Amino acid sequence: MDVAIIGIGIHPFGRTEGMSGLDQGVYAVRQALKDAGVEWSDVECAFGGSSAAGNADIMVNQLGLTGLQFINVNNGCATGGSAVISAYASIKAGQSDIALAVGFDKHPRGSFDPKPADWGIDDWYGDQGFMLTTQFFALKIQRYMAEFGITPKALALVAEKAFHNGSLNENAWRRSPVDLETIENAPMINDPLNKFMFCSPAEGGVALILASEKKVKELGIQKPVWVKGAAVKTRLEGSFEVFSPSIQIERSTPPTTLASNAAFEMAGVGPEDIDVAQLQDTESGAEIMHMAENGFCADGDQEKWLAERATWLNGKLPVNTDGGCLANGEPIGASGLRQVHENVVQLRGEGGERQVPGEPKVAYSHVYGAPGLSAVAILER
Amino acid sequence: MFIADNLIEDGHLIGGQHKESGKIVFPLPSGAEQAFYDTVQLSDEGKLWSWSVQRFLPKSPPYMGTETLETFKPYIFGYVELPRQVIVQSRIVGCDESDLKIGMALRLTTTPFDHKEKGVVDTFAYTPA
Structure with missing residues (x-):
């Protein structure tokens, strides 16, 4: 039994004064339901979360008290990725036919200010500015x-590519291109x-409706996008991760x-089969390193790829086609789901000005976060 | 006074060596976890593994420096590879960032840190050898 994404919704990223993070999540869910052509009462289970904007399951107050199973996910930057893999597993296991994955957030301005104790670290490390x-x-x-x-x-x-792509995305935060000289x-x-090379904490919400193959047929979904591979992994001994004394x-x-x-193994495809990729770009360097860590090129080859603009929309592997974290900011709970949302847009051919040419068939998304975990999803139409 | 106990002893950094795996970590784990580690003296000399400069005033908390936006001066920090032991994160002092080259030799020193609650304390740092 395959699993498909049948509905997507997004609340524009950036800053929305006077609207809570939770409300941005609810907005995204309503849009996703409409997109899928289903009612809230049709959703049998939900997985969702935020890092700094409250519990996801409280959104039933606004969406309707239908008695569904709603599990809160709190998994750092991989909150969205974990919600997707949970919704996928629920359908795969035959527990439900329609599931929701939702993430939202609203962070204060400036850098994140994590507490050392929450990360198993002694106070001196934070005291002296690490x-x-x-x-x-x-x-x-x-x-x-x-x-x-x-x-x-x-x-x-x-960064230049990110702001260019962001300027073509109506839901992005940074919507003006920035020239190379200004960035440098x-x-x-x-x-x-x-x-210009760092993303900023921000706000936004994203929702995805997933369904079983049986339900996709029953509903007559026109453009289902199939989840072919999904994995969340944590670090091994000898890994270099954030917050390491x-x-x-x-x-x-x-x-x-x-x-x-x-x-890749689960999907039965390799890096050469991917037509469009969303790779965690917390900053410019992360996108570069993640190109190699995800198997798309050898270490060091990025220099040539970037000089040739191989990751632009019309390049051999378009990367972060919606502007990525650099142009959208990072609302932690929603960020990983934004990547999957963008891949569905691209596979449906609904990217408008930022549509990748050549009718992409297989799309890849990757999110990385503290304290050293990654989530990858491979979609196919 | 030092910024925290269990970081330095007799002028040397101290870490923990896992009793079973032999893995060396810094700092020496505190609390219940310490039972699994022996105290080990870390090398005073090492090589620069990576570096950067903190150019904005970190949010407080967790940062406990007394600087304001007006008085804040950027500080250099990095990772120092201690041969056959472990790579530790440290402030890098006594040089300009233009002097830094990955792989260069560094040695342990201490540097004062003006702490909001503890007053001026010492913390460990590495400096070009």
Whole structure:
């Protein structure tokens, strides 16, 4: 029994004054139901969450008290990915025929301010200014650039593409293109990453309606998008992850590669079969490293790919076609679902100005988060 | 006074070595977990593994420095590979970021940190050897 995504909904990302994160989630659910052509009372189970905007299951107050099973998901940056895999598993197991995956968030301005104790770390680490996610990404790409010959220009090229794609996406936060020279000369935040190369915490909501193959036929869904592979993996010993006072000298396979391999195997396809990809771009360097960690190119080849604009909309592998985290910001609970939402848009051929040419058939999404986990989903139409 | 107990002893960084796997971690785990580790002295000398500069004032909490937006000065930090032991995150002092090169030799030192609640304390840092 295959599982399909039959409905998608999104509340525009960015800043929406006067609207709670939860309300943005409800907005997305209503849109997804309409898109699927089903009623809230048809949904048999739901999985959802936010990081900073409350419990997802309270949304039944607005959507209707139908008695459905609603499980709150709280899995950091992989909250959305975990909601999707849970909805998928529920249908696959025969527990339900229609399931909802929903994520939303609303973060205050500025960087995240996690508490050391929540991450099993002593206070001194935060006291002296090490408890910042931005530092991890800077340290990881700095080392990677030295090892594999990636240049600062490559970091700027990623940001240039993100803001271009964002300008074509009506739901994006950053909707103005930024030229390469402006990006290259912007003030540093954490070297080698400057202010155009980091995404910011933001707001938004995304909902997906999943259904069994039986239900897809029964409802006569016109453009089902099938979930062919889905995996969530956590880190191994020797992984280099965010908030690490120390790391082992010997490196191991990162969680992204573990999740990628598992999803590819499940889907029975390889990197060469992917027509469009959404890869976690918390900052420019992350997109570059994740291109290799997900198996799309060898370490160091990104330099050439970016110079050739191979990841632009008309390139050999369009990456982050909706502008990614850089142009959309990162509402933690909704971010991973935004990637899946965009892949459904692309596979349906509904991308408008940002539609990837050549009628893409297989799409890939990858989200990475603290404290070292990744979720990958492979969709096919 | 040092920023925390269990970081430095007799002028050397101390970590924990797992009694079964031999894995070395920093800092020495505290609480119940400490029973699984032996205290181990970490090397005073290491190599720069990666580095960056903190150019904005971190949010407080968790940051406990006393600087304001006006007085904040960027600080260098990075990871230092201690040979055959572990890679530790540390402040890097006594140099300019243009002096830094991955793989360069560094040695342990201490540096003062103006802590909101504890006053001026020392913390560990590495500096070009």
